[in-house]
Amino acid sequence: MKIIVLIKQVPDTTEIKLDPKTGNLLREGVPSIINPDDRHALEAALRLKEAHGGRVAVLSMGPQQAIDAVSEALGMGADEGVLLSDSAFAGSDTWATSFTLSRAIRKMDGFDLILCGRQAIDGDTAQVGPQLAEILDLPQVTAVCGISSFEPGASGRSQVLRRVRGGYQRLNCTLPALFTVVSEINTPRCPHMERLLRACKTKTAIKHWNCADLGLKTQEVGLAESLTQVITTFPPKTRRKSEILEGDPRSVAGQLVDRLQDNKLI
Amino acid sequence: MPSVWIDYDRCDGCGLCAKKCPYDAVEMRDGIPHILEQCTCCALCLEACKRGALQTDLTARTVPDFSAWKGVWVFAEHQQNALQAISLELLGKARELAEQRSETVSALLLGDQGDPLVQPLFTAGAHRVYQVQDPRLRHYTTDAYTKSLARLVEKYKPEILLIGATDIGRDLAPRLARRVGAGLTADCTELSIDPEEGILLQTRPAFGGNVMATIVNRFSRPQMATVRPGVMEKRAPEPLQGELVAEQLEGGDQDSRVEILESWTEEGERIDLSKARVIVAAGRGAASSEGLELLEQLARSLGGELAGTRAMIEEQWLPDDRQIGQTGQTVRPELYIGCGVSGAVQHRAGMAASRYIIAVNKDPRAPLLSVADWSIVGDLFQVVPELISILSRRI
Ligand SMILES: Cc1cc2nc3c(=O)[nH]c(=O)nc-3n(C[C@H](O)[C@H](O)[C@H](O)COP(=O)(O)OP(=O)(O)OC[C@H]3O[C@@H](n4cnc5c(N)ncnc54)[C@H](O)[C@@H]3O)c2cc1C
Ligand SMILES: Nc1ncnc2c1ncn2[C@@H]1O[C@H](COP(=O)(O)O)[C@@H](O)[C@H]1O
Numbered sequence: 001m002k003i004i005v006l007i008k009q010v011p012d013t014t015e016i017k018l019d020p021k022t023g024n025l026l027r028e029g030v031p032s033i034i035n036p037d038d039r040h041a042l043e044a045a046l047r048l049k050e051a052h053g054g055r056v057a058v059l060s061m062g063p064q065q066a067i068d069a070v071s072e073a074l075g076m077g078a079d080e081g082v083l084l085s086d087s088a089f090a091g092s093d094t095w096a097t098s099f100t101l102s103r104a105i106r107k108m109d110g111f112d113l114i115l116c117g118r119q120a121i122d123g124d125t126a127q128v129g130p131q132l133a134e135i136l137d138l139p140q141v142t143a144v145c146g147i148s149s150f151e152p153g154a155s156g157r158s159q160v161l162r163r164v165r166g167g168y169q170r171l172n173c174t175l176p177a178l179f180t181v182v183s184e185i186n187t188p189r190c191p192h193m194e195r196l197l198r199a200c201k202t203k204t205a206i207k208h209w210n211c212a213d214l215g216l217k218t219q220e221v222g223l224a225e226s227l228t229q230v231i232t233t234f235p236p237k238t239r240r241k242s243e244i245l246e247g248d249p250r251s252v253a254g255q256l257v258d259r260l261q262d263n264k265l266i
Numbered sequence: 267m268p269s270v271w272i273d274y275d276r277c278d279g280c281g282l283c284a285k286k287c288p289y290d291a292v293e294m295r296d297g298i299p300h301i302l303e304q305c306t307c308c309a310l311c312l313e314a315c316k317r318g319a320l321q322t323d324l325t326a327r328t329v330p331d332f333s334a335w336k337g338v339w340v341f342a343e344h345q346q347n348a349l350q351a352i353s354l355e356l357l358g359k360a361r362e363l364a365e366q367r368s369e370t371v372s373a374l375l376l377g378d379q380g381d382p383l384v385q386p387l388f389t390a391g392a393h394r395v396y397q398v399q400d401p402r403l404r405h406y407t408t409d410a411y412t413k414s415l416a417r418l419v420e421k422y423k424p425e426i427l428l429i430g431a432t433d434i435g436r437d438l439a440p441r442l443a444r445r446v447g448a449g450l451t452a453d454c455t456e457l458s459i460d461p462e463e464g465i466l467l468q469t470r471p472a473f474g475g476n477v478m479a480t481i482v483n484r485f486s487r488p489q490m491a492t493v494r495p496g497v498m499e500k501r502a503p504e505p506l507q508g509e510l511v512a513e514q515l516e517g518g519d520q521d522s523r524v525e526i527l528e529s530w531t532e533e534g535e536r537i538d539l540s541k542a543r544v545i546v547a548a549g550r551g552a553a554s555s556e557g558l559e560l561l562e563q564l565a566r567s568l569g570g571e572l573a574g575t576r577a578m579i580e581e582q583w584l585p586d587d588r589q590i591g592q593t594g595q596t597v598r599p600e601l602y603i604g605c606g607v608s609g610a611v612q613h614r615a616g617m618a619a620s621r622y623i624i625a626v627n628k629d630p631r632a633p634l635l636s637v638a639d640w641s642i643v644g645d646l647f648q649v650v651p652e653l654i655s656i657l658s659r660r661i
Binding site: 087128131143159224226 | 408451482484523592622623624648653
């Protein structure tokens with residue numbers, strides 16, 4: 001039994017600050033983390049492995065420093081890791097990302113299940129999972145919040161719970177398949193110190209593949225292969241009056257109600 | 267690999283290239299720009315430079331001829347025989363975009379008993395409805411819906427295709443985009459047509475709402491986008507009559523790789539915050555039964571709904587259908603009052619479009635104050651009772 005978990009290293013967006021003058025992102029000093037949903041995906045994979053045996057591999061595409069995310073995943077219990085890193089991958093949109101990831105998965109030998117996070121907190125698109133499922137012609141279930149049965153094998157199937165607006169769905173899915181998971185599914189474990197240190201020191205369980213290793217040309221990946229392009233970025237607008245009401249509680253409450261009345265809000 | 271470099275003889279150190287770069291790949295050091303490793307050769311800096319100091323060996327990608335692709339399409343999502351609000355919001359926006367392109371709007375209606383929904387689609391702005399009726403489309407499934415829609419796209423070639431960023435839309439859109447070979451932009455909050463190029467400008471928050479990015483899709487059709495529920499405005503209904511085009515679901519044996527065993531909704535009436543005119547949002551500063559009681563009263567006296575931050579949902583003070591923000595709902599009420607809400611970006615991402623914003627917070631540096639119209643720096647346990655008592659006298 002083999003599960004591949006897709007993990008992305010992302011800046012911790014709760015720690016991002018904006019330059020008050022230019023409104024640009026100040027990325028310096030922003031810590032990088034494993035995308036929160038992906039941690040839950042890894043935890044789900046590790047629990048399936050504990051129940052059914054087998055192996056868990058993590059796959060990540062990103063700059064060299066994403067090795068930290070892969071090492072951390074090994075520290076949590078993954079058996080092997082693959083990092084796709086090449087300057088040609090820069091600027092990939094989800095079209096190009098899912099394509100590149102699919103090539104790597106074809107190079108890894110077989111799987112029963114692919115687990116992704118539902119969405120990454122930086123790009124925030126929730127597109128990579130379904131697009132990868134499409135390329136690999138796999139059935140997909142998105143926003144999985146529980147895996148109630150898992151029977152890998154020749155005519156494998158799995159029963160999952162999916163969160164949909166206003167309720168839940170229970171689904172039966174043939175394996176191999178791709179699921180994207182949400183944080184409700186479990187509480188991820190912390191990395192095991194010894195494993196983590198071993199992963200960081202030896203790094204033998206981590207493979208590095210670049211564009212050529214995937215049998216791809218540079219013009220087939222990254223921005224060159226992307227269908228969408230970012231043309232501008234700008235700070236979110238705030239065009240508010242920003243008036244601070246002053247006085248004791250009764251007086252400020254009165255001033256506020258006056259403003260509500262003046263603006264016909266009540 | 268192609269690259270971008272700087273001809274320092276021409277550079278005057280104005281820094282426009284660094285400002286323009288969406289990837290933070292141009293760094294100004296001592297007034298001189300340097301191109302960093304993360305450069306993607308997107309070439310936007312070339313356009314920004316007034317002195318032609320930025321150079322590249324990049325060959326421009328040619329844009330294929332898309333003149334056969336016409337019209338704006340909207341995926342009509344429905345549940346229990348009623349159109350979802352997002353479908354009407356998208357039709358409103360689609361009309362605006364179609365007018366700028368001198369084109370028409372079509373809605374895509376899939377299901378097993380669509381007839382009662384056709385007229386409401388016309389009324390909401392569709393010139394045409396493509397209807398696929400089949401018992402196998404009764405419930406949404408990824409495979410059957412992707413297959414049907416891909417066929418329609420390939421047959422009729424729309425220029426733009428909009429889908430709601432709902433649970434269904436987010437499952438469907440990426441799969442469909444990949445199948446028809448189109449780029450897709452997620453969770454847009456603004457859409458417009460570029461007056462020169464005539465392409466769709468898709469704007470969305472990124473990095474947890476810290477920045478807005480405008481994205482285009484030059485090299486494929488349809489130009490696909492998902493749009494967050496609650497951010498676009500519906501059009502006033504018009505008694506329009508349009509054209510109905512019936513289509514078949516082809517391929518007799520739909521593969522059933524995923525089977526829905528059961529679906530259930532949670533107990534109780536789930537509320538739809540996007541319809542509320544007034545919202546009182548509770549943050550961790552109100553995390554006590556007394557605090558919530560006060561805010562509930564305030565909401566009631568204004569005829570509004572009580573909602574909250576993710577912290578309040580995580581700590582189980584409020585049910586999860588009341589969460590506002592990036593991972594909750596987007597709301598745009600007439601009046602939003604945040605009490606004990608710090609205003610983290612992920613929260614603001616879901617409420618910044620409210621018409622009027624009020625913040626009640628002890629901390630004058632809370633970020634919510636910077637997006638508020640009026641702020642009260644004070645203890646909500648003192649301020650809110652005063653508000654309730656004045657309101658009870660004045661309205
Ligand atoms: C991936 C991700 C997604 C997220 N999505 C969302 C989302 O969708 N929605 C969301 O809301 N959050 C979201 N968050 C969480 C967000 O970052 C904040 O942690 C959260 O919004 C903070 O909630 P809060 O304002 O209630 O609490 P706090 O940040 O703890 O703020 C409490 C505020 O109350 C004030 N206060 C305390 N006592 C009083 C008093 N007596 N009177 C007046 N003021 C008082 C304090 O000054 C403070 O400003 C997300 C985070 C992540 C990482
Ligand atoms: N560069 C990447 N490397 C590995 N996994 C990724 C990458 N980008 C996206 N994913 C996976 O796809 C999910 C959704 O990402 P996104 O579509 O960017 O929101 C993530 O939670 C990851 O599991």
